[in-house]
Amino acid sequence: MCLAPLQMEFxxxxxAMNLSAALRDEGLSVSLWSPHPLPAGLRWFRVVPYMRRALDSFIASHGPFDVIDAPAVVITPGVARAGTSIARSIQPEIRYQFAGWRRPSGPTGREVSRLAAHCAYALYVTACVLQGWARVDRILCLGSIEYEGMSRWCPWWxxxxxxYVNALGREDQAALAAVRGSRAQRxxxxxxxxxxxxxxGHKGFDRLVGYITNHVKAHPMDTFTIAGCGHGASALLPGELIAAGHVRVIPTYERRALPGLLGEHDVGLFTSGVEGWGLSLNEMLESGMPVYATRAGGVPDLEPHFRGMLRRFPPGPGERFAIGRASAELGAYYETFSWSAIARRYVGLLPTTRQEAG
Structure with a gap:
């Protein structure tokens, strides 16, 4: 099951789409399903209850399934009874609920009510996730950070x-290999x-803006592009940064434009405080650019494959930003970070009798 619309832009x-395709290549019959499009007018606090009911209904009408792979938040008692269940993480759901909260700007009744509603919803989601973990046969964490955290905080599971790790699809990897091969000093x-x-909030946008503001004072020739941030991002940036040409905002871009976007930049930044994986890390690193990153998401799992290319954020004041060069082939990297390799490891988690996954 995928919680988002089945489109590669998400x-x-x-x-979900890459894993499903790779599992089919391994000989499994896979039904990939999403509850989208959601009913018109569905309020934000009703989304998770709706998805839980929708998954129960889908399994009842399209099953039986030998294996059911879904996020923990939608694992109901009915889902757990319907087959071997795998709670596959796509993001640290509980931490996301509380990451990036901002103190109300004023003690107005509306802001207090809004905060109370979000707090109640966060507690509801947290309860759903914990119950889902308790019901399933396997908890599949995304990356070693989440795995180690779960091992430490939930030893009874x-x-x-x-x-498992995250990866780009074959076509994307081929396109970025071409970018990497043609990258040169400017x-x-x-x-x-x-x-x-x-x-x-969990993406560290405030952290990014603070860094840019200080950086351009010392390096006025440097420029920053903020991409895929939505149409409201410009309002969150100091106007003088945009007016002076230090920052360019690209609210949205098509997937096919990604290689060009990566190719026209020299250095990547990753500022998340909490992250599921951060597929932009793979994209920037595979395109051959060094990336300065906070220790979140897939950073520790990618570091051994990009020594000297994956560096700590924020850069030090004396950083020269010398452009490195990733290996042209990245052979050892692809042996781990490809969907065929991920699918083989996934299949190893399943009993040999399993033939169909939902």
Whole structure:
């Protein structure tokens, strides 16, 4: 099951679609399903209850399934009874509920009521996730950070914990290999920085803006592009940064434009405080650019494959931003970070009698 629309523009959907295709290549029969489109007018606090009911209904009408793979938040008692169940993580759901909260700007009744509603919803989602973990046969964490955190904080579930990594699809990897192979030092002054993501609190957008503001004072020739951030991002940036040409905002872009976007930048930035994986890490690194990243998401799992290319954010004041060069082939990297390799490891988690996954 995928919680987002089945379109490659959504990171969650990329994972589900790539994994499903790779599992089919391994000989499994896979039904990939999403509850989208959601009913018109569905309020935000009714989305999770609706998805839970929708999954129960889908399994009842399209089953039986040997294996059911879904996020923990939608694992109901009925789902757990319907087959071997795998709670496959796509993001640290509980931490997301509380990450990036901001103190109300004023003690108005409306703001207090809104905060109370979000708090109640966060507690409801947290309860759903915990109950889902308790019901399933396997908990598949996304990345070693989440796996280690679950092992530490939930030791009673260690017997069913395992983890997987995230990867780009074959076509994307081939396109970025071409970008990587043609990347060269630029003669023009100034470095071109790229940050990709939404302005959600857990993405570290405030951290990014603070860094840019200080950086351009010392390096006025450098420029920053903020891409895929939505149409409201410009209002969250100091106007003088945009007016002076230090920052360019690209609210949305088509998937096919990604190689060009990566190719026209020199340095990647990743500022998340909490992250599921951060597929933009793979994209920037595979395109051959160094990335300065906070230790979140897939960073520790990618580091061994990009030594000297994946560095700590924020850069030090004396950082020269020398452009490195990733290996042209990345052979060892692809042996782990490809969907065929991920699918083989996934199949190893399943009993040999399993033939169909939902």
């Amino acid at each position: 990171g969650v959907s990329q994972v 260690r017997h069913k914990l395992c983890w 003669a023009e002054p100034g470095r071109r920085f790229l940050w990709v993501g939404r302005t959600a």
